[in-house]
Amino acid sequence: MKTSLSLWAFLATLLVGCLAHAAESKPTTRVSATVDVETEDPSGYALWIKQYNEVAKAKLGIDPYLRIYESRFDSRNVGKVRASSSASSVAELTKNTTALESDPAILALMNHMKTIRKLGARTLYQTVRFDGPNPKNSANYNTLVNLSDEAAYLKALDQLRTIFDAVGLKDAVISCSRIVAGRSDHTHRVVISVPSQERLAVFIDTMATNQRLNDWVADAAKYRTVVSNFTSREITK
16 A cells, blocks of 8 residues: 555656756757647547648648647546647747648648547647657656746756666656646646656556655655646657
8 A cells, every 4th residue: 555655646746748868957948839639539630630740741841740649547538639739939839820720731621620529728838847859659647737836846857857867767758848828727737758658657667666756756745736647648640
């Protein structure tokens, strides 16, 4: 029971959603927009987005423009999918969106997708901690949190990075983003990404048994209140 409680306590601290690592987080200029999608056919939706991304690549030179993530263990909703795009600034993100929204091929694709999906909440994030881009087809541990001291929590994530590197989790990538528009019940999203579902299982098992990680959880708890946590996988085609 003690091990189980330690595991869930650890998971409750994290918000997990890249491949270079750093001992300390560095300033980053990056924003991302996330749209919740309800669909009974995540794979079919991802195929339509593949066509969308092909148009975006030809028009903007971005590949992929949208990345698609499907929830796995998520008590909030069934069939939850998230579409995410990123840019160096809100101005660039808006410019890209405007260019695509007026494209005839994109308009046709959006019309087709109406039959298999329903759009939900839209959230705009400013990245405040970024180890690097998510591995393709990553497995992720996500946590939505309210932070009382962002700067202190970012320093705590630096410490977590060091622990990960020491306990065989060098491929675990940490990112943390602050909501700037569309806030509902949390201030930040933290995403820990690993290259596969198998590595995610190793990550969770390590959380259950490593005392350094349990000690980190106890110390970091004073900076945050968890809203929810869940696992997901990337299904971008």
